[in-house]
Amino acid sequence: MSPLSSQGVSDPAVANDRPPHDRHASAALPSRDESWNAYLSASTPLPSSPEWRRTDYSALGLDRLDDSGRRPDPDESELSIVAPPEVSILSLEAALSDARFAAQARRVLEADPVGSYAKIESLSRALAAKDMLVFIPRAAADSETVVRITARSSDGFAFPRFSIFAAPESRAIVLEEHVGAPSDGPSASRTPTVVSFSSLFLGAGAGVKHFYLQDLPMASRAFWRQTVEIESRATLAHASLLLGGALHKSDLAVRLRGTGAGASLWGALMGSGTQKFDFHSRQIHDAPKTQSRLLFNAALKDCARAVYTGLIRIEKKAGDSDAYQENHNLLLSDSARSDTTPLLEILTDSVRCKHGATAGAPDPEELFYVESRGLSPQEAEETLVMGFFSPLLGQIHSSELAGRLEDRVAQKLREGAFP
Amino acid sequence: MNPSTQAAAGIKTGYQYGFHDEEKLVFKSRKGLDERVVEQISHMKEEPSWMRDKRLEAYRIFKSKPMPAWGDTEFLNAIDFDDIYYYLKPTEKIEGRWEDVPESIKNTFEKIGIPEAERKFLAGVTAQYDSEAVYHRINEELKKQGVIFTDMDTALKEYPDVVKRYFGTIIPSSDNKFAALNTAVWSGGSFVYVPKGAQVAMPLQAYFRINAQKAGQFERTLIIAEEGSKVHYIEGCTAPTYAADSLHSAVVELIAMPGSHIRYTTIQNLSNNVYNLVTKRAIAREDAIVEWVDGNLGSKLTMKYPAVYLVGKGARGDILSCALAGEGQHQDAGAKLIFAAPHTSGTIISKSISKDGGRASYRGLVKVHPQAHDVKVNVRCDALLLDEMSRSDTYPTMEIDSKRVRVEHEASVSKIGEEQLFYLMSRGLKEQEAVTMIVNGFFDQFARELPLEYSVELNRLIQLEMEGSVG
Incomplete structure (x- = not known):
């Protein structure tokens, strides 16, 4: 059971249930069959595309779905969205035909996908149980609206899809997690596959803290893509913690669209056994005076492998912007492996942009120092690894939650190679 | 000739240029390439x-x-291989x-x-x-x-x-x-x-x-x-x-x-x-x-992308790369270090300047193979953009397949600081001279590695390149 889900739901919250299939859906919304056909006709992404350079598309095992020759039924996995009553939660179809939300809902439809994700995105549209929209209004002064989004999978395929709209000047905390089912019975030995597409829209002056935890069973495969659009003066604080799965592929794309927008992104992973993580981040500066910073740390033991690809792009019109990106890889075993590709594309001169990356074993001098304080070599190494996670854990609003996640990381660090 | x-140069002068009547080979330099030309x-x-x-x-x-x-790819695909002389007789x-x-x-x-x-x-x-x-x-x-x-x-x-x-x-x-x-x-x-x-x-x-x-x-x-x-x-x-x-x-x-x-x-x-x-x-x-x-x-x-494959214990590879991209130019330069033996080390230093709409890209690879333990490598890329029409990219890749390594990479992109300019101009330099001085300073690490006559010429050349680019 994951630390997040064990926290329970104490908010005065409503669990959302999507209304039955909306027959008045807008014509712009493709039907499941249309999406399925688009999926079938789209070509398989090539390893030469930057998104699939290090992870072969076939490794996700999605082609098993084509076997029957017809569109499988939509997935029935559990996606729960829990939020206080002032938050509106409805399906994309419903939002498109609701005057209050139609304009925003259209942005979800019109989002321009990355070419090499077109196939998998069509699959997600064809098979997602729900495509949910969450509207967070501006709350009373200083209070933060808490939204919890949980996808549970123990077997088969799951296709969570959602979008969150944070109203101008709103304040929100979004907790998103992908975890195994609470009691993993005999099916735990099977291989759940989670394919998640989501988007965040931050209105002018909004402030959103988003925390994403992936703690799926070790045999599972996960694909997670999130796009974030940030209007002027709005700020995003994102933190990703990746722990589970045999294969995890993430793509976090943040576009700073309005003057003075800002994003702080933290990511950390703890890899063991033969786990493979492939994390892609994009910091796109599309307006003047925007700021972004990213810190991504990977600790790897056994034969685990981490791939990090991070792009900072400063468009011509994004003068006076400031971007920073840092990636550190801690290799705790001889067989661990890390690949890092930090990319900068700078199209204007009035910028400050830096990135840094390191990879290596724990610093012997630091280990010696910690050991000299009376710790065993193993404890010393553990201390250094935990220090590696502290910038991320420091971003979590609840100290109780942060403590529990710290325990989870420590537990994973101590576990044998193949539990 | x-x-x-x-x-004196040690080249044999007895070239017959392949005119052998009995084979009826008449070679005329022509454009394009096929097996016959080869x-x-x-x-x-x-x-x-x-x-x-x-x-x-x-x-x-x-x-x-x-x-x-x-x-x-846009530039590459514009190459017309049929419009090239592949060999001209001396x-x-x-x-x-x-x-x-x-x-x-x-x-x-x-x-x-x-x-x-x-x-x-x-x-x-x-x-x-x-x-x-x-x-x-x-x-x-x-x-x-x-x-x-x-x-x-x-x-x-x-x-x-x-x-x-x-x-x-x-x-x-x-x-x-x-x-x-x-x-x-x-x-x-x-x-x-x-x-x-x-x-x-x-x-x-x-x-x-x-x-x-x-x-x-x-x-x-x-x-x-x-x-x-x-x-x-x-x-x-x-x-x-x-x-x-x-x-x-x-x-x-x-x-x-x-x-x-x-x-x-x-x-x-x-x-x-x-x-x-x-x-x-x-x-x-x-x-x-x-x-x-x-x-x-x-x-x-x-x-x-000059490369060094470090295949012997204790080997070292250092690459210093410098690029100036002006109008209509794309300098896609970089370096590769491949570590395949223990106790090897290397550095990559890249310096690039883009101006007048030019584009400078650093593209590089650091790869550490499993057998290469106790490896140290440091990569540093600095880019200077002189105007808002120009572009700078950094595309490094690091593949680390070994534990006992120290890999460090750092890159920065910036323009000439207002404070730097202000300071130099307050010492009596014109803006043009101040910018040229900063650019020369930026390339100093490179110039210092050259024999004297080259480094003097390089300084003059940069001065010349900078003429009319400011103001």
């Missing part, structure tokens, strides 16, 4: 059959390989008219103070620059130590066994499309052999030495440094090299035997119509040191 210089090149050079076969094999590989799908070598050399290049010669005789050579008007007086003496010294320094065509005739043993062993034809093209049609380039323990004190300078053949479009260079030897080779020159050819595609292979030290310095200032697509790779055995010092000022598109 002056026969006496040919003889065979003709080999035939005219009177090459051994293994080289002809190698060329033909490489030609087939060139045809079968697609254009790279990465890098500046007698056909340009011998153009000084009047046809663009005014801007003449001005540059004037301003950076290139001697009259050199100017014509650099502008491609004469295929010769008479430097024999100086070089004769150097040759004597080299000979005493057993050092061989000649052009590649001569080497193939006079040292066929050595060439056969090493040619294409570091960069096989199948490495990439342009390496295959070069192998099929290569001509000219340098061959350097430094025997065990020999220390070559004076840098070997290619641009004078190769002049018998005039460093061609498809030059092929091979440097072998035997155990404990040391050599510094310099290619190119600071002054702009005017070339009517639109494609320049060289292959350079360096072999550093245990304990040897090779430094290879390039200053590329090809005219702005040239595609410069070059493969350069070194192999460093135990305790060997290989240094690439690589400066890119000219060309329309340069794609060049």
